[in-house]
Amino acid sequence: MEEQKKKPKKKLDLNRIEMPKQDPMVRKGNFDEVALGYTHEMALQEASRCIQCKKRPCTEGCPVNIEIPDFIEPIKEDNLPKALEVLKRKTSLPGICGRVCPQESQCEAKCTLLKKDAPIAIGRLERYVADWERAQNKTTLPEMAPPTGKKVAVVGSGPGGLTVAADLQKLGHTVVLFEALHVAGGVLMYGIPEFRLPKAIVQGEVEYVKSLGVELHLDTVIGINMTLDELLNTEYDAIYVGTGAGLPMFLGVPGENLNMIYSANEFLTRTNLMKAYLYPEYATPLKMGRRVAVIGGGNVAMDSARCALRLGAEKVDVIYRRSRAEMPARLEEVENAEEEGIEFHFLTSPIGFLADGRNNVCAMECLRMELGEPDASGRRRPVPIKGSEYVTDVNTVAVSLGNAANPLVPNTTPDLQTTKWGTLVVDKNGKTSKALVWAGGDIVSGGATVISAMGEARIAAQAMHEYLTG
Amino acid sequence: MFSIVEKEELTPHVHRLKIEAPLVAHKAQPGQFVILIIDEKGERVPFTLSGWNRDQGTVEFVFLEVGKTTRQLAQMKVGDTLNHFVGPLGRPTHIDNFGHVVCVVSGYGIAAITPVIEALKEKGNQVTTILQSPDPERLFGEEKLRKISDELVLALGGNGGIPNPTSLKPISQLVENHPEQPIHRVLAMSSFCLMRLYCEITRPKKIPTFVHLAPLMVDGTGMCGACRCVIEGKNRFACVDGPEFDGHLVEGWDVLTARRCSYADELIGQQSFQCASCSQW
Ligand SMILES: Cc1cc2nc3c(=O)[nH]c(=O)nc-3n(C[C@H](O)[C@H](O)[C@H](O)COP(=O)(O)OP(=O)(O)OC[C@H]3O[C@@H](n4cnc5c(N)ncnc54)[C@H](O)[C@@H]3O)c2cc1C
Ligand SMILES: Cc1cc2nc3c(=O)[nH]c(=O)nc-3n(C[C@H](O)[C@H](O)[C@H](O)COP(=O)(O)OP(=O)(O)OC[C@H]3O[C@@H](n4cnc5c(N)ncnc54)[C@H](O)[C@@H]3O)c2cc1C
Ligand code: SF4
Ligand code: SF4
Ligand code: FES
Numbered sequence: 001m002e003e004q005k006k007k008p009k010k011k012l013d014l015n016r017i018e019m020p021k022q023d024p025m026v027r028k029g030n031f032d033e034v035a036l037g038y039t040h041e042m043a044l045q046e047a048s049r050c051i052q053c054k055k056r057p058c059t060e061g062c063p064v065n066i067e068i069p070d071f072i073e074p075i076k077e078d079n080l081p082k083a084l085e086v087l088k089r090k091t092s093l094p095g096i097c098g099r100v101c102p103q104e105s106q107c108e109a110k111c112t113l114l115k116k117d118a119p120i121a122i123g124r125l126e127r128y129v130a131d132w133e134r135a136q137n138k139t140t141l142p143e144m145a146p147p148t149g150k151k152v153a154v155v156g157s158g159p160g161g162l163t164v165a166a167d168l169q170k171l172g173h174t175v176v177l178f179e180a181l182h183v184a185g186g187v188l189m190y191g192i193p194e195f196r197l198p199k200a201i202v203q204g205e206v207e208y209v210k211s212l213g214v215e216l217h218l219d220t221v222i223g224i225n226m227t228l229d230e231l232l233n234t235e236y237d238a239i240y241v242g243t244g245a246g247l248p249m250f251l252g253v254p255g256e257n258l259n260m261i262y263s264a265n266e267f268l269t270r271t272n273l274m275k276a277y278l279y280p281e282y283a284t285p286l287k288m289g290r291r292v293a294v295i296g297g298g299n300v301a302m303d304s305a306r307c308a309l310r311l312g313a314e315k316v317d318v319i320y321r322r323s324r325a326e327m328p329a330r331l332e333e334v335e336n337a338e339e340e341g342i343e344f345h346f347l348t349s350p351i352g353f354l355a356d357g358r359n360n361v362c363a364m365e366c367l368r369m370e371l372g373e374p375d376a377s378g379r380r381r382p383v384p385i386k387g388s389e390y391v392t393d394v395n396t397v398a399v400s401l402g403n404a405a406n407p408l409v410p411n412t413t414p415d416l417q418t419t420k421w422g423t424l425v426v427d428k429n430g431k432t433s434k435a436l437v438w439a440g441g442d443i444v445s446g447g448a449t450v451i452s453a454m455g456e457a458r459i460a461a462q463a464m465h466e467y468l469t470g
Numbered sequence: 471m472f473s474i475v476e477k478e479e480l481t482p483h484v485h486r487l488k489i490e491a492p493l494v495a496h497k498a499q500p501g502q503f504v505i506l507i508i509d510e511k512g513e514r515v516p517f518t519l520s521g522w523n524r525d526q527g528t529v530e531f532v533f534l535e536v537g538k539t540t541r542q543l544a545q546m547k548v549g550d551t552l553n554h555f556v557g558p559l560g561r562p563t564h565i566d567n568f569g570h571v572v573c574v575v576s577g578y579g580i581a582a583i584t585p586v587i588e589a590l591k592e593k594g595n596q597v598t599t600i601l602q603s604p605d606p607e608r609l610f611g612e613e614k615l616r617k618i619s620d621e622l623v624l625a626l627g628g629n630g631g632i633p634n635p636t637s638l639k640p641i642s643q644l645v646e647n648h649p650e651q652p653i654h655r656v657l658a659m660s661s662f663c664l665m666r667l668y669c670e671i672t673r674p675k676k677i678p679t680f681v682h683l684a685p686l687m688v689d690g691t692g693m694c695g696a697c698r699c700v701i702e703g704k705n706r707f708a709c710v711d712g713p714e715f716d717g718h719l720v721e722g723w724d725v726l727t728a729r730r731c732s733y734a735d736e737l738i739g740q741q742s743f744q745c746a747s748c749s750q751w
Contacts, residue, residue: 182554219556246693263695283513359728
């Protein structure tokens with residue numbers, strides 16, 4: 001064996017423990033969670049593989065620098081309260097991030113054991129600890145600072161908004177959280193499907209934030225019901241904007257507005273937020289044909305494709321213009337999608353959609369691509385192959401190219417500086433160009449991850465606290 | 471929770487509701503709409519405001535029973551509550567002193583145009599209203615519109631799947647007399663099929679014609695793209711960039727109408743929106 005040749009001090013255990021999953025043939029017919037989580041034994045075994053590196057490369061890989069070896073060590077000793085305490089120092093959402101972080105490009109990408117192809121399953125262990133806490137069913141309220149008399153408005157209840165709200169309320173400020181939709185949670189509720197992130201877990205976090213005393217106002221659109229200036233001129237001393245990247249992107253090719261061509265946001269919102277998979281018990285329908293094409297290669301595309309399959313599609317094709325290696329989706333979900341029978345067509349780009357006689361989409365014209373020189377993102381740019389056009393039958397399309405910054409707040413706040421992509425300009429503490437207004441998450445990044453939204457929220461909450469008490 | 475404080479049946483299967491929603495009433499403008507959800511398992515459905523009272527914190531809308539949610543709404547009583555009610559959404563109708571404005575309305579547009587006409591009158595416009603209704607039994611709102619408009623033209627009949635509704639006659643007539651008897655603006659709040667025809671009638675004489683587009687909507691805040699319309703070659707979202715658009719710049723009416731009526735088939739079990747007996751007429 002390879003590790004014996006190199007003679008490490010202690011024999012490395014390279015047996016990365018797989019997490020049990022629902023059988024692909026079964027799970028493609030239901031919306032229940034796919035990954036079932038570690039058992040106690042599995043968690044112990046996986047945790048004991050960690051060699052507790054002095055330099056902690058894994059911690060560097062985590063966007064919020066969780067002290068990873070410090071939370072793994074107590075798992076070995078079955079001291080889960082201690083493990084949880086270490087996690088909570090840096091993240092307020094371990095149960096969520098353990099499930100949805102792209103670990104293969106963050107913490108696990110830096111794990112020493114990756115060199116041996118068997119990084120510690122950090123995300124799975126994080127999930128294990130968080131699920132243990134949830135099973136205890138007795139969230140202890142943290143210590144609350146005495147009231148400061150300051151009032152803060154948090155706009156948007158995604159992972160960022162929830163984190164800022166909890167942090168500032170704990171520090172003694174009065175927090176009101178505004179949400180445009182009828183449910184709190186942002187993308188965690190309307191985008192990421194139940195089978196990847198059970199909604200009960202998200203709502204558990206929302207309930208926790210409310211239990212701290214945060215007032216949640218649903219059905220309230222900031223920019224419409226109140227502008228930022230109206231909030232500041234009335235009761236509020238500061239504002240956090242966490243309105244996310246809710247502007248769906250389209251391809252801009254002919255025929256894209258035909259009936260049965262959806263943006264991923266519509267497709268996923270109907271399915272997840274409105275529960276179209278339980279239609280007609282739930283009133284919202286989703287009309288879908290048997291052959292579904294999903295355009296894109298990120299998490300949004302994987303989620304659309306796997307929802308389509310579960311809603312009863314016979315054939316689901318993912319069309320991506322680069323190759324598998326460039327796919328931004330979380331690796332585990334790509335593997336899951338493949339196992340479930342979703343077909344991938346790499347280096348392919350749709351150039352138009354064709355209608356049946358009634359303006360429903362019935363076919364898609366595609367062009368094959370090859371990889372050229374690297375572009376600004378460092379990924380090799382796809383270039384069209386001349387004459388490679390072909391037409392394929394489809395009855396439903398989910399355009400899953402991702403989202404751009406939500407324009408509602410910037411459009412109604414003239415003195416809020418934005419970039420040419422419509423994202424908000426902030427300093428390293430999340431302070432915007434407008435007095436008393438901070439921001440973070442996808443409205444600043446233009447679309448990143450749950451953990452980065454959470455991390456930016458933490459930093460901004462600290463800066464807001466210093467301002468409010470300084 | 472949002473309480474129903476008044477309910478009135480205007481004509482069979484057409485009702486007016488008054489809802490307690492101070493936040494909505496506070497900012498409501500003519501032409502804007504709300505989205506409501508009746509209960510935990512309900513759909514998000516949009517309705518255009520037909521009136522409001524800022525002091526009382528109430529808003530009103532008129533709805534036609536066409537499918538599941540609207541039938542359920544019709545069963546509700548004063549004192550019942552709606553789980554969710556958000557608005558005012560969309561851009562308000564553009565109001566200015568235009569001169570002579572012709573409003574063409576049918577279906578719920580008959581009620582939803584009320585605040586628009588009132589605002590137009592306040593700005594000193596002369597308003598001619600054409601009210602299209604399939605038959606005398608289904609006619610409502612006549613009295614109110616007669617009172618607030620300078621002139622009301624009734625166009626009864628013309629349904630039945632053939633695009634030859636009677637409202638086309640009075641509007642063609644008015645357009646014919648233009649510019650001798652000038653029309654400065656046409657505002658239409660009606661079904662897609664009708665509004666499209668009005669636009670073609672006014673196009674040759676370049677009379678500014680604005681249509682109130684109501685495609686399918688889900689979130690109503692610009693997040694889902696369900697309501698996208700092509701305006702001058704660009705995708706626009708009716709819920710945030712509209713619902714009022716320059717009718718002469720609307721492209722792809724066929725596709726827009728197909729998407730609008732996507733759920734109006736036997737699969738979902740509602741026939742009411744099929745053109746032959748479209749309830750918007
Ligand atoms: C389908 C999909 C799958 C994804 N999968 C993953 C994944 O596996 N792993 C991962 O790390 N990341 C994933 N992401 C990205 C991740 O979800 C986002 O980066 C993260 O949710 C951003 O959080 P946020 O708090 O900035 O905003 P959001 O979660 O976008 O929440 C913003 C909230 O603000 C509300 N809002 C917007 N405007 C207003 C207003 N004017 N007034 C009041 N409220 C308003 C919105 O309704 C929304 O609830 C995925 C994204 C999508 C769309
Ligand atoms: C901006 C806007 C303003 C509107 N204002 C009014 C109003 O003031 N009064 C009124 O009676 N109706 C109005 N409508 C239409 C109203 O929303 C639909 O009639 C309602 O959603 C039907 O719901 P349902 O459950 O009863 O019918 P469903 O069973 O859902 O469907 C019945 C029919 O209604 C159509 N429909 C369903 N959902 C929508 C939707 N979200 N938008 C448009 N059409 C839909 C479907 O194509 C279907 O044919 C408006 C729609 C929009 C988009
Ligand atoms: S938060 Fe995400 S990146 Fe950080 S340790 Fe946990 S799983 Fe890894
Ligand atoms: S790098 Fe890997 S092995 Fe080393 S401490 Fe971190 S998780 Fe453990
Ligand atoms: S209704 Fe979703 S974008 Fe308009």
